[in-house]
Amino acid sequence: MNGGPSGFNNAPVTRTFVIACALFTIIFGIQGRSSKLGLSYQDIFKKLQLWKPIVSVLAFSSTPEMMFGLYLLYYFRVFERQIGSNKYSVFVLFSVIVSLLFEVLALALLKDPTLNVLTSGPYGVIFSSFVPFYLDIPVSTRFRVFGLRFSDKSFIYLAGLQLLLSSWKRSILPGICGILAGSLYRLNVLHIRRLKLPDFIASFFLRFSWPSVGSTPPAAPSRNVLGNIxxxxxxxxxxxxxxxxxxxxxxxxxxxxxxxxxxxxxxxxxxxxxxxxxxxxxxxxxxxxxxxxxxxxxx
The missing domain is CATH 1.10.8.10 (Ubiquitin-associated (UBA) domain)
Known part of the structure; x- marks a missing residue:
């Protein structure tokens, strides 16, 4: 099993998202501000730092988290190829917004001092993607290692588990909120799966992202540039x-x-x-x- 053709071919939204996360993580890492990007209840409701949710979604708090997170985002580009860039944009926005709402609600209800600041990164999108990954992607290869049974999907689960436990409670909560957001999308709450953003938005992502390895031009002039309509x-x-x-x-x-x-x-x-x-x-x-x-x- 693989994510389809190599590179970001037919996945402009994923490509833009991966590039943005990498750049934000590197920039804030150089400035030594990575540990201060996590979301907290006080930032939203007391300090009114409304820019914090946006930054906390795009920047990982550490290099290991960035490596595992970007790998998973890159792999899950298969879902953009399945549903098209327009609908995948809705999936990303829905996952980000709903998971952030769940995180803020959980911080307000739990009032746990050890959860004062959550880890940063696109946990909502990543762990929302595990819902269709579990339900829709079939196992193509099974094998045994030291008597234990594995499949080709096991490596993705292990990468997700590593990311989920990277900061213990601070990362587990965003991961759970992401899974809840993905489940709501899967259940088609408010008919969200029927929605898609206008064509010009996906076209913007296609123009915004520079060409990457594995990207190929359209085969014929009549073919749709976005590859999703x-x-x-x-x-x-x-x-x-x-x-x-x-x-x-x-x-x-x-x-x-x-x-x-x-x-x-x-x-x-x-x-x-x-x-x-x-x-x-x-x-x-x-x-x-x-x-x-x-x-x-x-x-």
Whole structure:
């Protein structure tokens, strides 16, 4: 199992978020202010430091936390490829806002002096992502080490556990709040999963982030730059193929889909045969094929 194609290809929001977190962590680390970025109840309600929540979300409090956190954010880019950059932007905003509200509420209710200041970092987004990771990403490999059973997902869980316990209570609480936020998103509270930000916002992320290793330009001029909205032709294919009753047989492409494209869709949790058919209908455009499969799951 992997996160799909290497690099930040088709994941501009993740790329921007990772770059921002790395820069903020390095800048505040050089200034020696990393330990002062954590969120506290007094900062919000007594000192009215409203900038604190924003900074506390973008900057990790230590280098080890940054390494594990950025690795997990990078891996979870697979979800942006699944739902598209517009909807993934909503997922990020929802996770950040809801987890912060839970954190402030927990600080007010617990009144624990050892939890006076929580650790900083995008814990809400990271641990919200563990909800779809647990429910939607299948296990592709199982193995044993010293008699213990592991899977290819075990390494992601271990990285998350390390991040969760990095600052003990100060990091456990933000992690739990992130899981709660991810669960609410999964339950589609207030129909949040139907929302998506306007196209120009995802386009901004695409222009804002400089090219990274593994990013490739669009294969054809007619292809959508954001990679998350099917073209008019693709929508027609979706309507004819993936309606509730599947009224018409598929029109296969003359070119057999590449094995690596099929493997990419399978790694996202789709059935191999469905992935192959979607690629054939999308003329081997992996972005359009992903949208076709996602639309099929909504019916």
């Amino acid at each position: 099917p073209s008019y032709t693709a929508r027609q294919v979706e309507a004819s193929i993936f309606s509730a009753n599947y009224p018409a047989p598929p029109m296969p492409s003359t070119i057999e889909p590449p094995e690596d494209s099929i493997a990419t869709l399978v790694s996202m949790g789709f059935d191999r045969n469905s992935a192959r058919q979607a690629l054939m209908h999308a003329r081997n455009d992996i972005n359009a094929a992903t949208n076709i499969l996602l639309e099929a799951e909504l019916h």
